[in-house]
Every structure is written in C-alpha cells, then in structure tokens.
Amino acid sequence: MLEAMKTGSRRLAGSFTRTLFISTSRRTELKDVTAEIQATVNESGCSEGVCHLYVPHTTAGVLINEGDDPAVAHDIEATLDRLIPHRGDYAHAEGNSDSHIKTSLIGSSETVWIENGQLALGRWQSIFLADFDGPRRRELRVKIVPDLPASSC
Amino acid sequence: MLEAMKTGSRRLAGSFTRTLFISTSRRTELKDVTAEIQATVNESGCSEGVCHLYVPHTTAGVLINEGDDPAVAHDIEATLDRLIPHRGDYAHAEGNSDSHIKTSLIGSSETVWIENGQLALGRWQSIFLADFDGPRRRELRVKIVPDLPASSC
Amino acid sequence: MLEAMKTGSRRLAGSFTRTLFISTSRRTELKDVTAEIQATVNESGCSEGVCHLYVPHTTAGVLINEGDDPAVAHDIEATLDRLIPHRGDYAHAEGNSDSHIKTSLIGSSETVWIENGQLALGRWQSIFLADFDGPRRRELRVKIVPDLPASSC
Numbered sequence: 001m002l003e004a005m006k007t008g009s010r011r012l013a014g015s016f017t018r019t020l021f022i023s024t025s026r027r028t029e030l031k032d033v034t035a036e037i038q039a040t041v042n043e044s045g046c047s048e049g050v051c052h053l054y055v056p057h058t059t060a061g062v063l064i065n066e067g068d069d070p071a072v073a074h075d076i077e078a079t080l081d082r083l084i085p086h087r088g089d090y091a092h093a094e095g096n097s098d099s100h101i102k103t104s105l106i107g108s109s110e111t112v113w114i115e116n117g118q119l120a121l122g123r124w125q126s127i128f129l130a131d132f133d134g135p136r137r138r139e140l141r142v143k144i145v146p147d148l149p150a151s152s153c
Numbered sequence: 154m155l156e157a158m159k160t161g162s163r164r165l166a167g168s169f170t171r172t173l174f175i176s177t178s179r180r181t182e183l184k185d186v187t188a189e190i191q192a193t194v195n196e197s198g199c200s201e202g203v204c205h206l207y208v209p210h211t212t213a214g215v216l217i218n219e220g221d222d223p224a225v226a227h228d229i230e231a232t233l234d235r236l237i238p239h240r241g242d243y244a245h246a247e248g249n250s251d252s253h254i255k256t257s258l259i260g261s262s263e264t265v266w267i268e269n270g271q272l273a274l275g276r277w278q279s280i281f282l283a284d285f286d287g288p289r290r291r292e293l294r295v296k297i298v299p300d301l302p303a304s305s306c
Numbered sequence: 307m308l309e310a311m312k313t314g315s316r317r318l319a320g321s322f323t324r325t326l327f328i329s330t331s332r333r334t335e336l337k338d339v340t341a342e343i344q345a346t347v348n349e350s351g352c353s354e355g356v357c358h359l360y361v362p363h364t365t366a367g368v369l370i371n372e373g374d375d376p377a378v379a380h381d382i383e384a385t386l387d388r389l390i391p392h393r394g395d396y397a398h399a400e401g402n403s404d405s406h407i408k409t410s411l412i413g414s415s416e417t418v419w420i421e422n423g424q425l426a427l428g429r430w431q432s433i434f435l436a437d438f439d440g441p442r443r444r445e446l447r448v449k450i451v452p453d454l455p456a457s458s459c
C-alpha cells in the first residue's frame with residue numbers, strides 16, 4: 001500500500017514501485033500483461049495518479065494495442081519480422097540485431113493514468129510486453145505516482 | 154482551474170484532466186492539435202508542470218513533429234502507408250491491421266512539459282493526433298500535473 | 307540542487323530542469339548521452355523520482371538501447387536508413403523528410419526513473435540522442451520530478 005504523509009489535515013501518498021516478472025514462449029511475442037499491471041495498481045491502493053511502465057531490457061519493450069482479437073498481436077509481430085528480418089546484413093555478432101532494432105521502434109516506456117483505481121485504458125486497449133528475443137523471463141517495472149489531492153480548502 | 158491544497162503557507166495544486174474530441178477526415182491523417190492542447194493548459198491554470206497526452210484508441214496515436222510545412226506530415230503519412238500497406242497478408246479480419254501496426258510504432262502516449270504556462274515545445278514542433286483508420290471522431294486525453302512549488306523556506 | 311518546501315516536519319522538493327547540449331558528427335547518429343544525464347541527476351540531488359527526457363527538435367529524438375557493443379547502434383542506424391532512405395519520392399522540399407519520419411518513429415520523449423540517486427536503467431541499457439539530420443548541436447531537455455517522501459506518520 002502507498003505510504004502516506006500527513007500535511008495539515010490531508011495525507012500525501014508517496015510513490016509505489018514494483019517489478020513484474022513475465023515469461024514469454026516465442027522469439028517474437030506480444031504478451032498481454034494488463035491483468036498483472038491492474039493487480040499492481042490494486043495492491044498500491046492508488047485511486048488517482050500516473051502509472052509509468054518501463055522495460056529494462058534492450059530486446060524487449062512495451063506497447064499498447066488491441067487485446068481482444070489475438071490476430072492483431074499476430075499481425076504486429078509478423079509485420080515487424082517482415083520489415084526487420086531476423087537474419088540480415090548486421091554488424092552485431094550475437095544474431096539478435098533485429099531484436100534491438102524492433103525494441104528501439106516500439107520503445108521501453110509507456111505512461112498510463114489511473115482513475116477510480118483502474119488503469120484508464122481505452123475500450124479495446126491492452127498493455128503488452130513485447131519480447132523480440134524470447135523465450136525469456138522478462139522484467140516489467142511499474143511505478144505509480146498518486147495525484148496530489150485536489151481540495152477546495 | 155486546478156484546485157489547490159493548502160499546506161503551511163503554500164498551496165499544492167492537484168492534477169487536471171481533460172478529454173479532447175478530434176475529428177479527422179482521411180484514413181491516414183496527422184492532425185495538428187497543438188492549439189487545442191495549449192487551450193487546455195490555459196484552462197488548467199498550470200504555470201509549471203508536466204503534460205501527459207494519451208490516445209485511448211488502438212488505431213490512432215500521438216506524435217510530435219514539424220507543423221510548419223504540411224508536406225512533412227504528408228511524407229510521414231505516405232511513408233507509413235508504403236512500409237505497412239492497407240492491404241496485405243494479415244490475419245485480423247477487420248481490414249485495418251495496418252492501422253493497428255502503425256499505431257504500435259507511433260505510440261499512444263507522449264509527455265511534454267509546461268513552462269510559464271506554455272507547452273515547452275521546440276521551435277518547429279507541433280503535436281499531432283495520428284489517425285490511421287479515419288475518418289473518425291477521436292479522443293485525446295490530457296493530464297496536467299503541476300510541479301510542486303520550489304521554495305527556499 | 308532541488309529546492310525544498312517544508313510541510314509539517316518534512317520537506318517536499320520541487321522539480322529540476324536542465325537543457326543539455328549534444329554535438330553529433332554524422333547525419334544519422336545514435337550518440338550515447340547516459341553519462342551526461344546521470345551527471346544531471348547528480349546535480350539535482352534527487353534520490354527517488356522520475357526523470358523525463360525531451361528532444362525539442364523535429365529531426366532528432368531519444369531512444370534507449372544497448373550501449374555496450376557499438377555495433378548495435380550501427381545496426382539501428384543502418385536499418386532505419388534502409389527502411390526510410392534519405393532520397394525518395396518526398397513532398398517536403400528541404401531534403402530531410404527521412405529525418406522527420408525517423409524521428410516520428412523513434413519519438414521525442416522517454417521517461418526513466420531514479421532510484422538511490424541513479425538512473426534506474428537495465429544492465430545493458432544506455433540512453434541515446436538519435437540525430438537523423440546531423441551533424442548538429444542538439445538540445446536534450448531533462449526534467450526531474452522527485453517523489454513525495456513516503457512516511458509512516
């Protein structure tokens with residue numbers, strides 16, 4: 001739970017940080033982690049605030065897109081593999097240059113906000129850990145910064 | 154206006170959230186929404202802080218680039234359509250897989266900051282709602298988090 | 307150093323903003339700026355908080371990826387140049403449409419957080435100013451927002 005700081009008659013809550021561990025099962029895989037992140041929001045006790053997401057890897061990132069029809073994630077994966085093939089004329093000797101490039105395009109962070117204790121996602125949005133060099137056990141870091149309480153004092 | 158919280162002799166301002174509604178007129182369209190967002194900053198009364206932008210859709214995102222010469226937005230639109238064609242070998246049956254993929258690449262959020270009541274954009278920067286499955290009426294959410302006041306007390 | 311605001315028996319620190327100037331030497335260049343940003347965190351005196359990064363240009367952005375083997379940055383640069391060639395059928399007359407498009411894909415902002423006074427990057431992560439129309443002298447803006455202190459009061 002968020003720890004609180006008392007000021008006058010109100011409490012200011014500090015931030016809340018949690019690292020989630022996510023296992024993937026394919027080389028290129030968008031894994032829906034919305035439920036895990038919402039569980040973290042619940043655990044934090046935050047009602048209104050900002051939820052920062054951060055992936056501390058260089059061959060996996062985070063993105064937000066449709067989670068309802070799994071064909072969408074499939075098409076995103078396949079198109080990235082078509083544009084940036086696994087095998088190619090790359091300088092990096094570890095055989096995963098494509099994974100680094102895909103991660104650079106998708107990005108390592110996202111910022112969502114929290115309203116009434118819920119991730120304020122759109123109707124069709126899910127949050128995905130995007131692994132481009134799986135299968136692996138990945139970290140997704142969550143930092144929740146509660147809003148200052150608005151008041152009419 | 155931002156509501157304030159009194160603490161000692163100073164006031165802490167809470168956050169300010171607003172949803173903007175943006176209409177697009179083409180399938181792939183970068184629409185300059187800088188003026189609408191600045192108007193929201195004005196309405197908030199925030200002088201110094203962070204402005205989070207969020208698009209709650211899965212076929213539209215938000216990006217920052219040149220707004221002075223409309224040819225730049227045209228070239229961004231055309232290049233995305235070339236790299237990720239509307240028609241292709243996609244699994245998702247709704248005919249807009251390309252829109253989901255473009256949105257994943259452009260991203261759903263941006264974070265800008267506010268200085269002296271103005272969006273602290275670069276000289277040539279504008280903020281665009283990037284619709285990839287228009288024409289539609291889209292939402293762009295704005296959340297303004299004022300800085301805590303610095304003081305020498 | 308962050309200026310503090312006293313409230314009850316605790317101090318709230320305001321935010322800290324700094325503009326870094328980064329010189330690049332090639333047209334497409336990922337330049338590692340991690341050390342400069344860490345130095346800014348040190349200067350701020352922030353121990354726990356959020357570090358927002360922002361590039362106020364339309365032909366340069368910011369990304370996070372591997373800094374250990376320079377071949378990775380090379381492969382990211384070369385692949386972006388392959389997908390979005392310098393010369394092409396572009397409408398913008400200044401000859402740098404590719405630079406604007408690459409910047410749109412990579413993005414203008416990143417959000418990292420600060421733990422124990424250090425940028426909380428992953429083991430292999432570095433932060434790069436990504437210039438797509440160099441060589442130039444570029445700005446990278448850093449805004450540090452300290453967490454509210456958690457307490458058990």
